Amino acid sequence: MNTLAPWTKYSRKTLEKAVKEVINRRAQVRIEDDIEPLFQTEIDTCRGVVLAIRMRDAQAVTNRFLFRSYTPYSEKKRRNAQSNVTPGLKNPHEGIRISLLKVALAGTAAPFYFGHYHTVLSIGQEQAARRVPTNIMNGTGISRAKTDRRKGKSHVPEGKSRYEFQDAGFSSANNPCNELYREIQSHHGDNMPVLVSIGTARPKEDFVGESPRTNIMRGLHQLGNPDEVHENLDIEKDDGKYSYHRLNHEKGIKIEMDEWKPKKDGSATITKMRTEFDNWLKEAEVQGKFIECAEHLVRLRRVRMTTPRWERFALGQYFVCQVQNCPKDRDNQWLDRVDFENHLKREHGVEDYSDNLERALDTCRRIFNYRSRPESS
Ligand SMILES: [Zn+2]
Secondary structure (H helix, E strand, C coil), rough: CCCCCCCCCCCHHHHHHEEEEEHHHCCCCCHHHHCCCCCCCCCCCCCCCEEEEEEEEEEEEEEEEECCCCHHHHHHHHHHHHCCCCCCCCCCCCCCCCEEEHHHHEEEEEEECCHHHHHHEEEEEEHHHHHCCCCCCCCCHHHHHHHHHHHCCCCCCCCCEEEEEHHHHHHHHCCHHHHHHHHHHHHHHHCCCCCECCCCCCCCCCCCCCHHHHHHHHHHHCCCHHHHHHHHHHHHHHHHCEEEEECCCCCCCCCCCCCCCCCCCCCHHHHHHHHHHHHHHCCCCCHHHHHHHHHHHHHHHHCCCCCCCCHHHHHEEEEEEECCCCCCCCEEEEECHHHHHHHHHHHCCCHHHHCHHHHHHHEEEECCCCCCCCCCC
16 A cells, blocks of 8 residues: 655656756767657767666556666577577566667656656566567457556557556665676676766764654665665775775765755755865875776777777767768768768778868767856846
8 A cells, every 4th residue: 555645745747847958968869769869879989877666556666677778688689599588687578679768767756846757658678579470459458448447547559568666765775886886797708897986965864763764764765775785895995896986975975866055056955066076086095996996998998999889979970971972861960980981982982082081071070069058147
């Protein structure tokens, strides 16, 4: 029984508007995105992983749900070799090709603040394949449609299902490092990954008293405690399976999660955060941690920048063919330098680009333009 009223402190509509505004500024719309930008990145690149909690029938059953910007390795394996899924992978057939907006809303569905997020997603391909073929209405199709009508809900199309999500911050997955490590392991086996965990300067609270509010706050605080995962990773790093860097203000800063003072521009809250951060950064031990972590990451970056995918990954690079006599009129964008080079060589004559391939590549090259937030007047 769900005894908590569906009251929320903030409007989901306002959150949705804010998220859309950021997506419009920051996301690059690609041909494969259809209507709205997807969370998915190009093959063999990765934007990231978002962890949410999937609710079932409004019960807080903690089913962790991973949104991935890539196709899980085991998924590829299954397609190629019809083999089984690597055990331990979370929802490998769901959460793929989802819009950025849906992923952002599922990951921020904080109870009490914005409420749970309800949406309709395509069900996993493996599940879909197992379904009895249907000419629209038979078997489960009919019974589900009837049930939906009884509940006054709209019909969910074949191959899709309803999902209800909650922000993973309100669970022990508030620190997603462990989940991420498991994911890396299942994809890359024994490769030693670097885990950089950035904390949120969460204070170690003592909730004194037994009032209902205090009890709820204490419960939520305990539930979202990131230290347990951190401590485990910190101990197990000595086994040499991964490198681990944790950057966090251990004592914590006393700022409520939704503090924003004064309401007009939040300037007092921002100043408080900046001052606390600057003071923390001056500590010798913290400086040392930053240098150690940076050296490690720069070393890896230098190796990665020698790979062909680097420019696409780091600069959002793409090519638009502007060479004369191009046989393509609409579909004239390439994300990969080699693919674009092949287009020039195969579909153009050398006279189209005056036999100067490098110059043509340079002229047609575009990089992602970061659009910052317009200054409020
Ligand atoms: Zn062309």
